[in-house]
Amino acid sequence: MELPVQPSSKPSRGRNLERAPWCYLIWGVPVVLVVVAGIAYGESALSLTARDVLWVLAVAWAGTGCLINGRSCGRVHCRIDGILFPILSIVGALNVLSIISFSWNLFWLAFLVILVTSFVPEWTWKKYS
Numbered sequence: 001m002e003l004p005v006q007p008s009s010k011p012s013r014g015r016n017l018e019r020a021p022w023c024y025l026i027w028g029v030p031v032v033l034v035v036v037a038g039i040a041y042g043e044s045a046l047s048l049t050a051r052d053v054l055w056v057l058a059v060a061w062a063g064t065g066c067l068i069n070g071r072s073c074g075r076v077h078c079r080i081d082g083i084l085f086p087i088l089s090i091v092g093a094l095n096v097l098s099i100i101s102f103s104w105n106l107f108w109l110a111f112l113v114i115l116v117t118s119f120v121p122e123w124t125w126k127k128y129s
Contacts, residue, residue: 026065060089
């Protein structure tokens with residue numbers, strides 16, 4: 001006699017990397033990088049350009065992690081962040097290279113707006129794509 005297969009309570013299509021240890025590598029490292037770069041710059045141990053480069057790399061790293069996780073788990077916010085964070089990092093790189101010019105406060109505001117608004121479709125529509 002075979003037991004019926006119960007559907008998963010989580011409709012994920014694959015592995016979700018938001019659990020340890022992956023979450024520490026994918027999102028913890030960039031957070032530490034941003035904080036340490038900011039502190040090092042504040043203590044004059046890091047140049048402004050080096051700090052900005054590290055910030056751009058951290059956002060690109062997190063965005064790449066979101067893209068990989070979004071393809072694996074199917075979460076809507078992961079897919080949105082996985083597209084918009086790398087684009088934001090390109091815009092940040094253009095700022096570092098002085099091709100465009102804006103405040104880094106605006107960069108981090110854009111990051112936070114992307115992060116928060118990427119969850120809106122999950123709250124109002126559906127969690128998985």
